[in-house]
Amino acid sequence: MADILFERIALIGIGLIGSSIARDIKELGLAREVVVSTRSEETLKRAEELELGTSYTASVADAVREADLVIVSVPVGASEDVAKQIAPHLKAGAIVTDVGSTKASVIAQMAPHMPQHVHFIPGHPLAGTEKSGPDAGFAGLFRDRWCIFTPLPGTDAAALDRLKGFWLALGSRVDEMDPEHHDKVLAIVSHLPHIIAYNIVGTADDLSTVTESEVIKYSASGFRDFTRLAASDPTMWRDICLHNKDAILEMLARFSEDLAYLQRAIRWGEGDKLFELFTRTRAVRRSIIQAGQDVDAPDFGRHSLDQKK
Amino acid sequence: MADILFERIALIGIGLIGSSIARDIKELGLAREVVVSTRSEETLKRAEELELGTSYTASVADAVREADLVIVSVPVGASEDVAKQIAPHLKAGAIVTDVGSTKASVIAQMAPHMPQHVHFIPGHPLAGTEKSGPDAGFAGLFRDRWCIFTPLPGTDAAALDRLKGFWLALGSRVDEMDPEHHDKVLAIVSHLPHIIAYNIVGTADDLSTVTESEVIKYSASGFRDFTRLAASDPTMWRDICLHNKDAILEMLARFSEDLAYLQRAIRWGEGDKLFELFTRTRAVRRSIIQAGQDVDAPDFGRHSLDQKK
Structure with a gap:
């Protein structure tokens, strides 16, 4: 069992990637609380049946309110909507990251909405299968896979290290490059x-x-x-x-x-x-x-x- | 151990496909004699080291002389050369087949050279890997794979059945279509x-x-x-x-x-x-x-x- 890295993690989106992260967090004991949030009632219900988190809510505002780490795992086209919805409710000092397959666009969609008091650090774990949905996820998906971060200029080094530590705990190899x-x-x-x-x-x-x-x-x-x-x-x-x-x-x-x-x-x-x-x-x-x-x-x-x- | 289906089989070409056929014949005891022939001295030597046949010769003429079944497993561009070389030495009643991935061209290259007294039946086992050469072959390559025959009009039904029987013995599923x-x-x-x-x-x-x-x-x-x-x-x-x-x-x-x-x-x-x-x-x-x-x-x-x- 690894150390607890975050008190409360909010998972926005609980498909293949989100649910695999959830399973790893649980298996490794990386957080005390895991709030699962997704738009679809049906998916949220399924996440609860699978016991992927410690609490479940359709409201992303509620999900992120006390979270130290927010992981957005939605199709990249939904990034701006999510950013707008979570922005007013983010806790000071929280780390906000994503798992999107394109980075310049996600940054353009999310960065303008992020308040000064949070650390927004875009990321992309290169992992996945041809399956989708919360049932498709599994613990260990990220093991020995690369996770690429595309931090914005001026990103807090300690926050970046903390986020890297999380992915390293999941077994990933970490890398950094510019978004383009x-x-x-x-x-x-x-x-x-x-x-x-x-x-x-x-x-x-x-x-x-x-x-x-x-x-x-x-x-x-x-x-x-x-x-x-x-x-x-x-x-x-x-x-x-x-x-x-x-x-x-x-x-x-x-x-x-x-x-x-x-x-x-x-x-x-x-x-x-x-x-x-x-x-x-x-x-x-x-x-x-x-x-x-x-x-x-x-x-x-x-x-x-x-x-x- | 299956029955002996042919007294003497000549394998012309002993790469991935030819050597896999050789291994199957040996393992299943489908022939009394297996003559291996290939142009490259080095490959022929390797085939002998691997004990893929019962005799080895660089002369395709010698290889086919007493053969009941001749299997040509060469790159399709070499089909005409092989046909010309083997034609005068083929035994009456012999079955001549190939494993080429294109059929109209192989027929155009080989059929005109085949003597009346042999059964020329083009075939194509849909099997293989990205590896090549005699070391890449293995017994069982054709198991549950399709082998497609493209018989010419007037093909002797008994000869076709006999050839199909050989591929069925290798575990293949057999199919027929026209070459085009x-x-x-x-x-x-x-x-x-x-x-x-x-x-x-x-x-x-x-x-x-x-x-x-x-x-x-x-x-x-x-x-x-x-x-x-x-x-x-x-x-x-x-x-x-x-x-x-x-x-x-x-x-x-x-x-x-x-x-x-x-x-x-x-x-x-x-x-x-x-x-x-x-x-x-x-x-x-x-x-x-x-x-x-x-x-x-x-x-x-x-x-x-x-x-x-």
């Missing part, structure tokens, strides 16, 4: 892959020459690898697209240029160009394995799937 | 996903605003899922691109159109269009899980990776 750089990095490592995955699954779904049942039946040949990403929460991803627009459009433009080059090489039978690219990308995979970011087991260890049949 | 339809189906379920994966990894690798070490470090956020496909054998994939050109270009055109639509929706902030697509693709994922083509464990059960750290 964060948004570019995430655009390539996360946003573009998700958009491409959504797109390819959509393309396949539209084909009339190949039936959907054939796509499903033979999906293990490569298509399947995209469907996990394309099953992610639609609200969350709509908001990411709308709130990291510039970086995403830049990455999409680069991707499309590269694809046009590849398409042309296929059309004109330029085997050397294809071979050169296909060889170069292999090295990237090796680096990821070496960095411990994926397992080297072929086919992602899905043999278990095949062998159980 | 096969090539379209594979273009969407396998070729397009691989090309897109190669492309996105290439795009990321080229970025100067985001360092490669950042791409690697944060790859678990989505990018990682593409790198397995993009680590596949470059020669094999170059050949697939060159030999299923028409179907691939059609799928690429559709994909790019759809992506332009999505890009425009992002640029103009059309959240409804994004939400609609992101919701629709979720259903495809559900169908794949229901069809038993993937495990429902979030994040592909890679928690094992995280938890071992």
Whole structure:
């Protein structure tokens, strides 16, 4: 059992991320009180059934009133609304953070509303699965995952350290960057892959020459690898697209240029160009394995799937 | 131990697929003799060290001379060369098959050279991993995987049944379609996903605003899922691109159109269009899980990776 790090933590939003944080806090004993707040009556009820906090309220004002740490875990498009609602009720000295996948937009939405007497420190734990909702969360989701902070100029060092300490207690590795750089990095490592995955699954779904049942039946040949990403929460991803627009459009433009080059090489039978690219990308995979970011087991260890049949 | 299905099987090419077939034949005792043949001296030596066959020869002519079943497992671009070399030496009544990922091209390359007295039956086991070479193969690779046959008009029904029986013995599920339809189906379920994966990894690798070490470090956020496909054998994939050109270009055109639509929706902030697509693709994922083509464990059960750290 770790030390109690905060007397009272308010969790605004209790989906996959919020509920995983709740489970970790409980398991590790990091807070005396955990107030869970969410707009949806149904979700709030479910959070209570799951015993994710010590109290539950639909009023975010009530939730944050005595909280030392407020963690906002809502789709990024809802950040400004939440900021406006909580601002007048925040306790002096409280730390307010978020878990949003885009940072410049969240800062633009929240910072103007934050009172001088609180520490607003934007954060982004790079963790998640394709599932959503309070039932999808689990303790340990953040273990060995990166949590990136994008502190504003003049952020209180002690408050930042305290917040980092919380995420370290959850098992995360912590990192700092400026918000614009964060948004570019995430655009390539996360946003573009998700958009491409959504797109390819959509393309396949539209084909009339190949039936959907054939796509499903033979999906293990490569298509399947995209469907996990394309099953992610639609609200969350709509908001990411709308709130990291510039970086995403830049990455999409680069991707499309590269694809046009590849398409042309296929059309004109330029085997050397294809071979050169296909060889170069292999090295990237090796680096990821070496960095411990994926397992080297072929086919992602899905043999278990095949062998159980 | 199953029955002996063929007296003598010749395996032309002994990479991931050929060597997995060899291991299955041995483990199941499906043939009395297995002749392994490949162009590369080094690979042939390795096949012998691994005891994949009962004899080894660099001469494909020698390999096929007394064989009842000849399985050609080479990159599809090498099919015509192999066909020319084996044709004069094939035994009357022999079954000649292949494992190529494109079928119209393989038929165009091989069929004209096949003598009247053999049964040429093109096939394609939908199995594999991102690894290549004789060491990458393993027994059981084809278990519960589809093997699609694209028999030519007038194919001897008994020979086709015999060949199907062989793949059934390896645990495969068997299917039949015409070669053009096969090539379209594979273009969407396998070729397009691989090309897109190669492309996105290439795009990321080229970025100067985001360092490669950042791409690697944060790859678990989505990018990682593409790198397995993009680590596949470059020669094999170059050949697939060159030999299923028409179907691939059609799928690429559709994909790019759809992506332009999505890009425009992002640029103009059309959240409804994004939400609609992101919701629709979720259903495809559900169908794949229901069809038993993937495990429902979030994040592909890679928690094992995280938890071992």
